[in-house]
Amino acid sequence: MSFDDDTSDDEAFHPLGESWQDDLEEMLDETEYDTELGMEMGRDAMRVTKGELSEEEFHERYHDDVVAEFGEDERPIASPDDADGNEDGIGSTLLEFANGDGSRREMLKKTGAGLGFASLGWGAVDQQEPEPAVEEAGEVQDADEGTQWGMTIDLENCDGCLACVTACNQEHNWDQGSNWMYVLAFEDGSVESPDPDTVDVDPEDCGDNPVVHEFNYLVRPCQHCTDAPCEKVCPTTARHTREKGGMVLTDYDICIGCRYCQVACPYGVNYFQWEEPETDEDELSADMVYDYRDRRVSARAPRGVMSKCVFDPARQDGNFGEGNVGTVACEVACPPNVIQFGDKNNPASDPERYRENPARSRTIINLNAELPSADSVSSSLEGVSGNLDAVIDAVDEFTRTRIALATGVQITQEEYEEEAPPGDSLPDKETGILEVVSAIEDTGLVLESEQVREELGLLADQFEGPSQDVQVADTEEVAQELFEDYVNAPQNEFELLADIGTNPNVDYLGHEPGPEAEQVRGPVSYADVGMLNRRQNALEKRTIGLGPIDSS
Structure with a gap:
């Protein structure tokens, strides 16, 4: 081998431990590809992300061996265009080869793609003219600029x-x-x-x-x-970072199953499809399988191909309607709402709002589940005078604490320069709480008055929350302390x-x-x-x- 063997040592390089690393090596032994090359590339790909080795040095060190093993080497060198298959090189060449002159999306729609592209090498080819990305996806692409x-x-x-x-x-x-x-x-x-x-x-x-x-x-x-080691070792650019949305994906029609990405991943998230998949090809929806570039990057992998979590590109591309853009299946299904998915580059997005103030965000989630709708509150409060006790007595779900928390949400509103991305739910939940507050105020109860805030325990000089040892300076800080005491708010971020x-x-x-x-x-x-x-x-x-x- 031409790479520098002097960089090898007997210590485990993989963050998941020596036993994990040994399993990876045994796994590569079962493939037709060079085990030692895969292990060394995986180790050095992690050195690149650590800053111990430059992209150029990494590429040069393994170029000859990758060419000898795979026949080509167009691994990206920190080039988003190359990684996305938009420029000349093996990524685009293999994609064209897999596509032929036709549209894989259209083929799957007509035949269920029962041909099994990966199991036949790099793909069976139909002879139709390429079909552009679906119309909805085109609209989403424009909205996706700068999104991560x-x-x-x-x-x-x-x-x-x-x-x-x-x-x-x-x-x-x-x-x-x-x-x-x-x-x-x-x-x-x-x-x-x-x-x-x-x-x-x-x-x-x-x-x-x-x-x-x-x-x-x-x-x-x-x-x-953002700096994925798995992408650095892929000899075919099947593993790549998509420019739109920054998702790390695998093109199933280009992947050759060498499994080097599995070695290079520090987190252990990659899976090799050993057998014929349990779900037949004709059971898969083309709108789920292909993204806006007409690349086969989602749903379960064909036999002999790598797969992993994809952040649902079909949803992000609008294939299932604009209402599902900015969502993922795991987030939607999570009963306690602990998964917040969205645009990490937008401070107004769900994941960033939650990360910035988990106590307030968790309070909004809990209150949204505990309080009735604003319409129901308005109906229950019809004819009720502007008296706090009367308001509480009129609505079964009302307590002094809940009204104080809802008022605290109103007090701590934040104006964002950017709009919340599509699919985000925290803004809607917050709006629902604010509408309940408005319905309460329609009775004539002035929640901003010093008297009512004193009754709710929202004044700094008489704060008597559970955290009585906490010094607060103003009403916003009182509200924040109430949030902290109301929910199981995590204190650590990592x-x-x-x-x-x-x-x-x-x-x-x-x-x-x-x-x-x-x-x-x-x-x-x-x-x-x-x-x-x-x-x-x-x-x-x-x-x-x-x-x-x-x-x-």
């Missing part, structure tokens, strides 16, 4: 119900065990989770069982890194493996797993929800820093 799709995940309020896992599976049809979304409970020496054998939890009633919140959780989708330098686009709020974290059984098992956790039988044997993660 990402998540904020509130681990403190996760209940381990696995609804996000099942929703992702239902939408994308990946084979069981290839968990694009994965939820694990963990212990790390400083925090413990309950013994699941002593916990009897119905998956549908997680939210009503307080014991589920005694577990410590990590919710692990793909991190869609990124997974931030020191790796990948710049992940998923932010976490809550307890960060320590270096000795081990996965433990959660209150709801994968079997309880009809899913498969292939790592469960290995829990007693190994730890991987973040907790054992399904790598099948």
Whole structure:
């Protein structure tokens, strides 16, 4: 081999540990491709993200070996255009080869793509004229300029119900065990989770069982890194970052299944499709499979191809209507609303609002569920005089605390220069609460008056909230303290493996797993929800820093 063997050492380079790394090496041994090359490239790709090796040095070091092994080497060197397949090079060449002169989208619509592109090499080709992206997707493209799709995940309020896992599976049809979304409970020496054998939890009633919140959780989708090591090692540019929305995707028609991306991923989120998929090709919707570029990047992978969480490009491209733009299946399905998906570049988006002030955001979510609609409140308050006690007595759901919190939401409103992106729900929930406040004020009750605010405990000089040792200076600070005391607001913010330098686009709020974290059984098992956790039988044997993660 021509790469510099002097850079090798006996220590594990992979953040998930030596045992994980050994499994990766055994995995590569089962492919037709060079194991040593894949392992070394994976190690050095992570060195690039850490800043220990330049993109140019990395590319030069492995160029000859990649050409010898794969026949071509057009790996991107920090070039978004190349990575997106928009410029000349192997990415566009292979895409054209896979496309032929025709549209794969149209072929799938007509035949269900029963030809199985990946299992036939780089694809079967039809002979029709290329079809442009769907009309709705074209409109979304314009709105997507400068967007970086990402998540904020509130681990403190996760209940381990696995609804996000099942929703992702239902939408994308990946084979069981290839968990694009994965939820694990963990212990790390400083925090413990309950013994699941002593916990009897119905998956549908997680939210009503307080014991589920005694577990410590990590919710692990793909991190869609801005500087993704998996992309750096892909010899065909099948793994690439899409310019629109910044999603890290895999073109199934270009992927050759070398699995180098699986080695280079610090997070363990990639899956190889060993067998014929459980869901037949003709059961897949073309609008789910193809994105606006007519590239096959979503739904379950064909045999012999890599796959992972995709942040639902079909939704972001408008294939399922404008109402689903800015949403993902896991977020929509999450009962406690701990997954916030949206544009990380927009301060007004759900994930950024939640990250900036989790206590206020969680208060809005909880109040929205607890309070009746503004129309219902107006009806109940008809004829009621502007008296706080009378208002509370007239509406069953009203308490002094809830009215104080709703008033606090009004007091702490923030004006954003940008509009909230499509699909975001926090602005609508906040508007609903403000409409309830307005309906209360229609009775003549002046919530801004010093007398009413004193009755609600919203004055700084008489603040008597649970956190009485906290010094507050004004009404906004009083409201913020009420939010903090009302909800289980996470105090910590972190990124997974931030020191790796990948710049992940998923932010976490809550307890960060320590270096000795081990996965433990959660209150709801994968079997309880009809899913498969292939790592469960290995829990007693190994730890991987973040907790054992399904790598099948």
